[in-house]
Amino acid sequence: MLTRKAGVQMLPFEFSAWSKLSLARQFALAGGVVMLVSAGLGGYVVSGRIEEVVVRNTANATALYMESFIAPLTQDLAQRTDLSEESRLKIGALLADTELGKRVVSFKIWRPGGLIVDASNPDVVGKRFPPTENLTKAWAGEVRADFNDTGDAEDQAEHALRLPLLEIYSPIREIKSGKVIAVAEFYEVATQLRQDLIRARALGWLTVAGAMLMIAVGLFAVVLRGSRTIDRQLAAMKDLAAGNLALRLRVQGAAARFASVNDQTLRRIGADLHDGPAQLMGFAALRLDALQGQVSGRAAEDLAAVQRAVKDSILEIRSIARGLSLPDIEQKSLEDILRGVAEAHAARTGTAVALHCQVISDLPAAVKICCYRFVQEGLNNAWHHAEGQGQEVRVTLLGDQLDLQVLDRGAGFLQLPVDFLREDAGLGLAGLADRVESLGGHISFANRSDGPGAALRMVLDLKEAI
Incomplete structure (x- = not known):
């Protein structure tokens, strides 16, 4: 949220500190965060994909191997709902005290509806469990596998082993028709698989991190080069701006001094004419x-x-x-000076002039002289072009902006002059405009918006004038 202090708009500290950083550092911070997040997501996706592929390939190999032993012993399930005692004994002997039994620590034979007709754990034989997603897809003919996922209700005995297990669901088909007649679930000790997955995940993370690092280094080199070029250009522009500012101030000061000297010359000429x-x-x-x-x-x-x-x-x-x-500019306030101009104009022309002047102190002599000449010329124009109707002088100060207006209630202009500051425009303001611009201000002329009449306006920045 933007805050204000002493009339100046302030930016939050964090944003201000960020904007002071070079483009290269901004890219390093922002790009580093983006690269870390991207590397994390990429590594997660890649490692997950690697794990999925490794588990699926291992499961397919094990399922094919087991099916060659188990499928011939379970063919009687094509005609009956449970295994014969002979088939169960042969399957138990196959997995007891053999090399295959050392790898497969547990098995289950499933029938439709989640019924277990045979298992290495006799406590679950004859029980029904809610079919899991893997079991459902195995019944559809797909080999499914999970690594270290023994959280299902029927996996309590396997979970208690505290071993890395590869859980494999393999469909058992009737030899003659190829129809799925049962699903064999095996739990294989997967110590080697766990090590392979760790290495595969590490390789995946390193690959993604290395690729992101090379991209980041390449992009940072480009941004760093561009940032240094921009910094050099900004430094050159700052030097040029500083030089232009110094030159403008010198020109403005010279113009102000020339105007002051010109006023002194005019004053001396007036005194010489009078005396x-x-x-x-x-x-x-x-x-x-x-x-x-x-x-x-x-x-x-x-x-x-x-x-x-x-x-x-x-x-x-x-x-x-x-x-x-000129009056005694140095000793008088701006209000007194303008009141003197208004009274002199009223005495000379016989027309009234209203003065509304905000109290303004500590103005330099050049500004006071400029305001004196501006009001003097503005009232002369109001008298000539508006016959002195509703003549008014307004002075306001907004911050460092001095706003001085000379207004009248004449007919105004049907069409405003395109360049009213030209000598041939009949307003005699060209020299006055040069004086105002030498102090960093500008003059404008327009018909009044609050009724008939015209308004001659001068806006002066006192910071530049002083």
Whole structure:
């Protein structure tokens, strides 16, 4: 489950630790688990198959051998339900004190319905037991065998021997017709078979494990080579990204310094205009006023025209000087700066400006200047294109994102300009956009979604700006 801490999305420790591993180590761990499970399943299946084949082949050989001795002695079961006493004595003598008897420690002769008509253990003769799966298939003509499986009800005596036994069910057929007339069950001592099975299982497990190991080593070599290539590429990409970041920060810093120098230059030009040409023009206006009573006729009319031109020039120079000058950015808060812009705009145009500014402290001068110029230009555009209707400035801070909007309630645009930041688009925002982008932000322009009007928006990442 994902968790959050201090507003940052955190990954579980286990997944984070796993993701820090190289691809080769991830493959080694994940592939190792898969290979071990696969080797276990494969070894289990292979060893089980080997055991099944070995037991079946041994059972078939023993069944064929026993049938050659037992079948002739049990042919009377084709005409009667039990063995004659003579046949039982011959079968008992066959398995007593002979080489065959040393191998076969117990036997049973079965009739249909689970009836035992003869056995080395006389206690079970004449009893009926529920037919097992092996007994049922033996009646169908199939040789069946189990190794060390003496858990059936009729196997109590054999189970008590505590020997490795091969239990074999062999169908006995009538010689003339080939019909199954009985089933002979033999319990052969299988000490050698047990050793053979152990060796066969070990060989099967080793074969599967060796094959899996070779596959794992081959795949790991391929993944290791690919992982090292990817690691080298990632390292190169990180170095390239770090270089690009450093270069971007240098370019961004240079642009910010250039904007600051440009603002200082404009401020100096505004001061020079106010203190130089404006003062000289004011002196000229005073002298012209003094000459007004000394001339008459056509000269008076010319003098009046010159006076009007000089006064208009003074107003124009002072207006330009005010536009180029900046307030005391360093000492004022962002709210005070924007309130000054709004009040100056309202005084100049006679239109109201609503200000909604979240308290934001410790902003660098470059950001304050950028916000000042942005609101100044945005209000000018709102006055020109929306006649100053519903002018509003909104400032919010979401995390490190400074969101500054200048809105109006004009008619908006029927069709938004494709590139509103071009100089020929009539909005005069191209230079301002460069200033904002130099601080890592961007400008957008759109019609308002909450009614008529337009919205000029600036989003600035303070982490990059600072």
